[in-house]
Amino acid sequence: MTAAQPLDVQMMQRALAIAADAARAGEIPVGAVVYRGEEILGEGGNRREIDDDPTAHAEVVAMRQAGRALGRWRLHDCAMAVTLEPCPMCAGAMVNARLGRVIWGADDAKAGACKSLYHIHDDPRLNHRLIGLGGVLADESIALLQAFFKTRRGR
């Protein structure tokens, strides 16, 4: 299964709503949802500024929550929808978590690690590879990011 399913699109819509919340909190608008079937196990937006935490990207926040919900760090039976292509940290975390699939929205030419700069999620040298699919509701994600940075520049 490599194409986005209706459930993936639905989860991406939830991730976009979380990203919009992050922007209102002054964080770069990225949101992520970890799910198993229709069940959401973890979700979150960027919390880097709020938490003074360099690792608090949306994906890390969502995967940590999913691990707590399941009582295990292995997320092999889960998928994640995230509004922006994961960076090296987040792509590495997905591999460490043995995540099953990742669906992302906009590509990130400057830091993307699933297509743009690296293919960390699908590196045969690492001990886990996962299915990746980008471009899902990408326009909505780009619109959120552009609006956020336009407002910032205006200050």
Next chain:
Amino acid sequence: MTAAQPLDVQMMQRALAIAADAARAGEIPVGAVVYRGEEILGEGGNRREIDDDPTAHAEVVAMRQAGRALGRWRLHDCAMAVTLEPCPMCAGAMVNARLGRVIWGADDAKAGACKSLYHIHDDPRLNHRLIGLGGVLADESIALLQAFFKTRRGR
């Protein structure tokens, strides 16, 4: 400054003690210390099993703690000593944190992202590069890891 200084070696000794504690707790023995001058701002061992957290590598634990201690996610004025070459997640987290320097012990041929498989800490395409130096007290780190996996296989 690219060679290990006496302070770096001292911090690595602390990281090795933390790694030994992690082994006793049933975690793969890796330890990390974030410091600014002689001040330790964050430290931790692997907590993946204890916390059901796929992101709880020693480096992430130590950097999160340092961010909380400083009240900011930027760790540009800090260094980190870690007993094993950082994986893609941790190397990406170091870049995201704008960490100043990383000193590691043993190389990790299977997942190392600062020398073995990638050079994420020093990639001119990313928005931060940091000084990296490996091989500091590497034998002590390897001894801890080998003893841990030998015990595990014996079970």
